[in-house]
Amino acid sequence: MLIIFSDLQRAHRHKYILRRGKPVQSYDVPERIDSILSAISERQLGQVIAPDDAGLEPIRAVHHEGMIQYLATAYKQHSMDNENSTPVFPDYFSPPGQRRRPSSFDGQKGYYCMDMEVPIDENTWDTAVASAHCAWTGAMRLRSGERYVYALCRPPGHHAGPDFLGGYCYLNNAAIAAQALSVENERVAVLDIDYHHGNGTQAIFYSGPAIWYGSLHIDPDTAYPYFAGYADERGTGEAQGTNWNVPLQPGTSQEQYISALKSLLDHLSDFDPRWLVVSAGFDTYIHDPISAFQVTTTGIHEIGRCIHALGKPTLAVQEGGYFIQDLGLNVVAFLEGLLG
Ligand code: Q9C
Numbered sequence: 001m002l003i004i005f006s007d008l009q010r011a012h013r014h015k016y017i018l019r020r021g022k023p024v025q026s027y028d029v030p031e032r033i034d035s036i037l038s039a040i041s042e043r044q045l046g047q048v049i050a051p052d053d054a055g056l057e058p059i060r061a062v063h064h065e066g067m068i069q070y071l072a073t074a075y076k077q078h079s080m081d082n083e084n085s086t087p088v089f090p091d092y093f094s095p096p097g098q099r100r101r102p103s104s105f106d107g108q109k110g111y112y113c114m115d116m117e118v119p120i121d122e123n124t125w126d127t128a129v130a131s132a133h134c135a136w137t138g139a140m141r142l143r144s145g146e147r148y149v150y151a152l153c154r155p156p157g158h159h160a161g162p163d164f165l166g167g168y169c170y171l172n173n174a175a176i177a178a179q180a181l182s183v184e185n186e187r188v189a190v191l192d193i194d195y196h197h198g199n200g201t202q203a204i205f206y207s208g209p210a211i212w213y214g215s216l217h218i219d220p221d222t223a224y225p226y227f228a229g230y231a232d233e234r235g236t237g238e239a240q241g242t243n244w245n246v247p248l249q250p251g252t253s254q255e256q257y258i259s260a261l262k263s264l265l266d267h268l269s270d271f272d273p274r275w276l277v278v279s280a281g282f283d284t285y286i287h288d289p290i291s292a293f294q295v296t297t298t299g300i301h302e303i304g305r306c307i308h309a310l311g312k313p314t315l316a317v318q319e320g321g322y323f324i325q326d327l328g329l330n331v332v333a334f335l336e337g338l339l340g
Pocket residue numbers: 117156157158159167168169194196224281283290319320321
């Protein structure tokens with residue numbers, strides 16, 4: 001199988017994030033990449049290639065120009081009046097129903113951000129773009145006949161919406177790939193198996209009938225991203241019925257997870273997409289530091305097999321997964337299942 005990875009992504013390292021008002025270490029550390037790459041080379045899973053430079057066009061297809069410009073320039077604007085160059089965090093947020101985009105930088109920080117887990121530093125823009133280009137290149141390779149591609153993306157993407165950042169995510173890699181696959185309105189399905197709901201991806205495709213979004217995740221009533229991911233969110237207008245959320249309870253067993261996955265895949269098959277993009281997070285893992293599911297490495301392999309059975313050309317895009325020691329093992333277990 002073909003694997004896309006950019007060394008530029010290694011420079012992405014949060015100095016700290018804020019949790020309950022305190023600076024703490026992020027779970028999204030660069031060592032995650034080493035765990036994945038060494039497992040891939042040990043199992044000789046396939047050739048690792050660097051992404052093509054696609055510029056900003058494919059990013060503009062899913063994110064607002066204002067957010068792109070904000071993200072590209074935020075650190076520079078911030079460090080002009082901060083000599084100690086801390087990362088950028090917002091001080092103000094836009095409340096419900098008050099989505100006016102201010103021209104001031106202090107206002108934009110909150111307008112484009114949903115939480116304190118997406119600090120912006122001197123490397124954020126370049127690494128987020130490199131990550132997006134990995135996913136985009138994967139999409140292009142599918143189009144040119146590759147059957148299975150894995151994009152090793154970091155930072156992850158599925159919490160980034162059309163005009164917001166959040167949950168370690170800056171640019172929505174999977175959405176950028178899905179949009180690039182949907183030329184001439186070809187149907188694309190995005191299946192999200194990360195532990196968390198992909199609120200960004202849902203928001204991007206919520207009114208677009210050509211792109212189906214389905215996700216299994218921890219009930220947002222109990223965990224991040226809290227404000228979306230509920231079962232009654234089904235898409236809007238022409239896209240009514242193309243959004244499927246399956247919230248699962250803390251303690252969900254492997255059997256419960258696989259059986260919920262199989263029913264979601266039935267709906268995916270009914271949509272009959274030409275292409276499949278998987279938002280592949282492995283924070284469902286039983287030992288993950290932020291998971292409350294009971295999925296083992298064997299279960300993750302089984303998830304890959306179930307997706308293989310759909311028989312679609314598939315791009316897997318890396319999202320979460322924070323138990324570093326077994327992350328590579330889990331990625332490989334999934335990809336070997338996906339290959340059938
Ligand atoms: N104490 C992804 O997996 N915060 N993002 C968790 C746990 C939310 C994770 C805090 C983390 C978002 C792509």
